Amino acid sequence: MEDAAMENGETNKDSEVAPALIAVHPTQNSVAVAVGSDLRVFDLLGGCAVSLVDDSDGSLHKDSIRAIRYGANGKLFVSAGDDKLVKIWSTESWRCISSLCSEKRVSAVAISNDGSYVCFADKFGVVWVVVVDGFNGDQDFVNKKAAPLLSHYCSIITSLEFSPDGRFFLSADRDSKIRVTVFPKKPLDGAHEIQSFSLGHTEFVSCLAFVCTHECPQGFLVSGSGDSTVRLWDISSGSLLDTCDIREKAGLLESKEIEDRYAAVTDLCTIPDSTLVAVAVQSLQGIILLSCDLSAQTLYVAKVVSIKGDAFIPTSLGTSFSSGLLWMVTGASNLHDSQHPCLSRVKVISGFKESSPDFVQHGPIVLEDDEIPRSEKLLEKLQGRVSFDKNYFLTAAEALKTSMSNLLIKKQYSTEKREFRKRGRNDKKIKK
Amino acid sequence: MSEKEANPTFSKSTGLPRKRFYRARAHSNPLSDSHFPVPISPGHVDYSLHYPQHFPSSDQVDSGKKIQFADIGCGFGGLLISLSTLFPETLMIGMELRDKVTEYVKERILALRVTNPGQYQNISVVRTNSMKYIPNYFEKGQLSKMFFLFPDPHFKEKNHRRRVISPFLLDEYAYVLEVGGIIYTITDVEELGDWMKACLENHPMFEALTDEELKADPVTKLLSSATEEGQKVDRNGGQTFRAVYRRVAPSL
Known part of the structure; x- marks a missing residue:
């Protein structure tokens, strides 16, 4: 009983770690970031922090x-x-x-x-x-x-x-x-x-989004899951149209440990007026861009946009109808051994507005901090500060991964352990 | 049969499994995480495993025949066995959460198939938590009858959400039932009987059967007589409370 109690205590503490979230106003009037209990909003039109x-x-x-x-x-x-x-x-x-x-x-x-x-x-x-x-x-x-x-x-x-x-x-x-x-x-x-x-998913479903275009205003549903796939659905019948396994592109298959080969999809964000879906994955420093062929009803990887040098694994994505910018945030709250309880890091990818056919190959660029709209003022508000120790976010990403699996993946017990937990049951006693 | 005769868990005279070797607790927590396999979707249910005579091999799934009756919390399977001969052409399945009880029903059906060649090929049982996984087993409008006989009453108010008939779960039952499909509930606990009736009465997609319809339905009699639980109530001279409702299209 003691070890069970200890185990539970530990998992409870871990699942308290919450990812940083980002949301963008539909016409990009403002951007909001939430880390822990902290809600930070920046007014992009006025160029000032919102109280x-x-x-x-x-x-x-x-x-x-x-x-x-x-x-x-x-x-x-x-x-x-x-x-x-x-x-x-x-x-x-x-x-x-x-x-x-x-x-x-x-x-x-x-x-x-x-x-x-x-x-x-x-x-x-x-x-x-x-x-x-x-x-x-x-x-x-x-x-x-x-x-x-x-x-x-x-x-x-x-x-x-x-x-x-x-x-x-x-x-x-x-x-x-x-x-x-x-x-x-x-x-x-x-x-x-x-x-x-x-x-169709074989693990928890973590996020939903709709891909819509002018030709197809009712849209198609895409979903991300703990089974490392993104799936395309027809919602009126519930039928699965296509499955896109992102493990290869996220570099997970090279991993030696089998348990490292699965990484949950943490967020999906569809790029307005296009058939692109940006995907955030637990262990990927960057995002995967999926393209959705609505007439053939297929989903395939268009490009991996990696973010170099910063150890930036996005925890949440956001975009607006008009801007052509994809906003990303990483960070976590309630880390045990941290002096900075509520840090987050914001990054922006631009270049989704070009109409040339090969823009996916050349277009999306990760902006430097000073290229982000209202650069320093915005970052100071949304991040809490301007510069960081990059190891912080790697620790945060690791803690988030544990917390997410504790929260959403069913605990597996060995046969012995399961029998041990049943030892007080009357129907077990009769057997002996 | 020879090896079965040596097996003490089977009765020598009837070839059926003996209930005393499959004793289980009367209650099971439907809220705990389950570790038995669950089909990903109704298309993944292996009919050849359940109905080998109707589906000789697993790749011939497309014979168009689907499960139409579901006995939710089938217990020791009494109702299924009575229904099997009454509706020999209908595939039916019992769903039970307690593993030992499921094991008993499985053995019982296999033994019945052996002693009555050609019969009892249309019934089967699966261990699952029907409160969680109904949509994994049945498509929209697939079922024509659902049975909830003598469910766990969960008296405490804080445990009411564990009841198998609840306003929210009725949404899922309405989804898997075809329009015109019938849901049968019965209990010996008056409080639960009132609760189930109220839930069904207040749901926009169910309407009560009239007394004439109830009388004309051959299944109604079986509710209290066919199941082990019902027979027990009868022996003790107890009262039963029945609620039988039809799935209707929602009025918009």
Whole structure:
């Protein structure tokens, strides 16, 4: 019993390590980074750091933020996490217009395309919905209670997403399942009609994104997973269209240890108006660009953009409709042996706007710090400082990997250990 | 048969497995992480393993025939065995979380197939957590009947989310049931009976069967008589509470 208790204590501490997150305003008015309980927003239009105003209960987040997101119309921003608070912000004044209490820790958030519903998922697999009506500009709206929308049976929900046409609501979980639900007209009564289940991943699903173009506005779903693949789906039938194994490109197959050959896909970001998907992988210093052929319904690796010299393994990706920039962040909160609890590093890849056919080969360039818009001022705000010891982020990446697998991968016990845990059972005693 | 006769876990007279060697706890925690294999998707369910006579080899999966009845928490398999002869052309599967009980049902079916050649080829059992993995076994609208007979009542309020009939899980059952498909529930615990009825009543995709429909359905009688749990209630002179609902298209 003692060793079991010890084991649990350890894993609990490790799973507290949370990755740094980044989100970009749809028209790139601002950029937000969350590290630990710290939410940092930089106003790109005004060129200045934003100070958040929260008079709902006088305090910002108290524990690691697990999800941040801008609404598609850019008016709302939501942050939520381990302190069980869901905060809805106005992106104009950066005032917290609502602060909701969840029963459990929050693992994912989504905002409906018209900005009238905010959905969040808790760690017991229940997705909640709250109405954001009566919010014009900066008017306060009354704190409402969230209503349960749907549930994955006691599984941690890792990602929520609305389909581009708003008809479907997607939820992914650690049991390698993606549920596609018809988003109802009256969400407060629950979403009962399941359109499909997208099944095919063999480990937890970590992230969802839609690839859309002008020709194909309803889009195709792409998902990343702990099984080191990115998959392409048709959500109306739930059928798997293509699977792209990223292990070879991420240089994982050369690894000697078998357990090092798997690295989870941590984030996906589709580049607007293109068929490109940027993929962040647990052990890759850089990103993988996948290209999606929507007519042939295939997914293939277009290019690996590596980030040299900086030990930069992105933990989260973000982009806006207009800019042609891909924003990346790395960092972690709550590292045990660290004096700097909340450091993050921001980098930007540019060159997604070119229309020449071979731009994928030449285009994407990792910007130097001084080439980033509003360079030093922005970095100071979002990173907390301008220069770093690069080993810090390698430690952070390692800690994140452990924490993610503790949280999302089922623990495997040896047969002896399992029998040992069952030793008190009556049906075991009869046998002897 | 000769080796089976030497095997003490099988009854010498009937060739069936003896229940006393498969005793298991009455409860199992559906929330704990499961370590048994789960098919990645309904297309990965190996029918040749379950129904060897209907599917002689694993590459001939495309005969179009699919499982239509699911007995969720089938226990010792009494209902499946009664249904097997009543609907000989329908494939059905029992799902049970307790490994020993599953093992018993498996042996029971194999023994029945041996003693009754040509019969009981349409039933099988699988060990799984149906609360988590229903979508891994069945496609949308694949099932025409689902059975929830004498489920674990989970009396404590904090454990209500472990109940197999719950508002959220009904969404998944509605997904795997075809429109017109029927969900049968029965229990000897009044409180649970009320709960299951309320869950089904409040769900937009289920409507209650009328009394006439219930009388006309040959399956209704089996609910309390066919299962071991039902027979036990009957022996003790207990009451049962039934809720039978039909899957309907949601009104929009």
